[in-house]
Amino acid sequence: MDIIKKLFSFYSSFTGDKGFLGFTTLGYPIPYFCISKGTYPVVFAQGGIHGREYITTSVLIKAVKYLQSLPFNGTLYIAPAINIDGIKIALLDKDFKANANGVDLNTNFPARWGTGSQNKTKLSKSDYIGKSVASEIEVKSLMSFTKYINPDATVSFHSKGEEIYFDFFNPFLQNLHYPLARAISDVTGYAIKVNLPSAGGYKDWCLQFLSIPSFTIEVGSDSLSHPIDLSYTDEIFLKVKDVLPTLIKEL
Numbered sequence: 001m002d003i004i005k006k007l008f009s010f011y012s013s014f015t016g017d018k019g020f021l022g023f024t025t026l027g028y029p030i031p032y033f034c035i036s037k038g039t040y041p042v043v044f045a046q047g048g049i050h051g052r053e054y055i056t057t058s059v060l061i062k063a064v065k066y067l068q069s070l071p072f073n074g075t076l077y078i079a080p081a082i083n084i085d086g087i088k089i090a091l092l093d094k095d096f097k098a099n100a101n102g103v104d105l106n107t108n109f110p111a112r113w114g115t116g117s118q119n120k121t122k123l124s125k126s127d128y129i130g131k132s133v134a135s136e137i138e139v140k141s142l143m144s145f146t147k148y149i150n151p152d153a154t155v156s157f158h159s160k161g162e163e164i165y166f167d168f169f170n171p172f173l174q175n176l177h178y179p180l181a182r183a184i185s186d187v188t189g190y191a192i193k194v195n196l197p198s199a200g201g202y203k204d205w206c207l208q209f210l211s212i213p214s215f216t217i218e219v220g221s222d223s224l225s226h227p228i229d230l231s232y233t234d235e236i237f238l239k240v241k242d243v244l245p246t247l248i249k250e251l
């Protein structure tokens, strides 16, 4: 069973709070799962915004099962696969990161759009910013869902490199959020990185317009090649399983 079939099969069997946060370009509904054990804080985690990074989808499905049985005080929303179309394409083309329109969704958000050092202005398997800011339905869906659930923090799971990114052109927020990045680094063993020369990402938008702590976590060793084989799910899950409970505790 491919990872998208697995996601929808898991969605069907999940008996807790769940729903769709929007739609992909090709019309797939984008599933989310909600595990609520208290009203505050609210943390939203998502993965699979880049097609070839579907290891994050596999890890987040496992995380939903784990977090259901874990005691904590707060509410978690988890969307394991934002770019379902791109993941389906990446199952056939290992370099593919974009959505079905050839837009790299994590460059399409309104946060210094088009200023990233890797940004491309033509259709591509990666890094194409789109013809206008927030032009893509997946980006619009993610923005409106985020505003609707009003999270206290967000986490974007990507691959690879075992790194944590948490800043975006704001030294005040960088200082304020550093202890949270430190706590995530302590439980994962992943390295904290600053001043990534990128723009237009989901984390960037959360920091620039919502001013909430927002993290990009790159899972999986850099020595692995894209796409990371799903047989690494358990190994990666063990490293990141406490990221969300740690954030809930520290917020």
Ligand SMILES: [Zn+2]
Pocket: 050, 053, 106, 158, 159
């Ligand atoms: Zn990525």
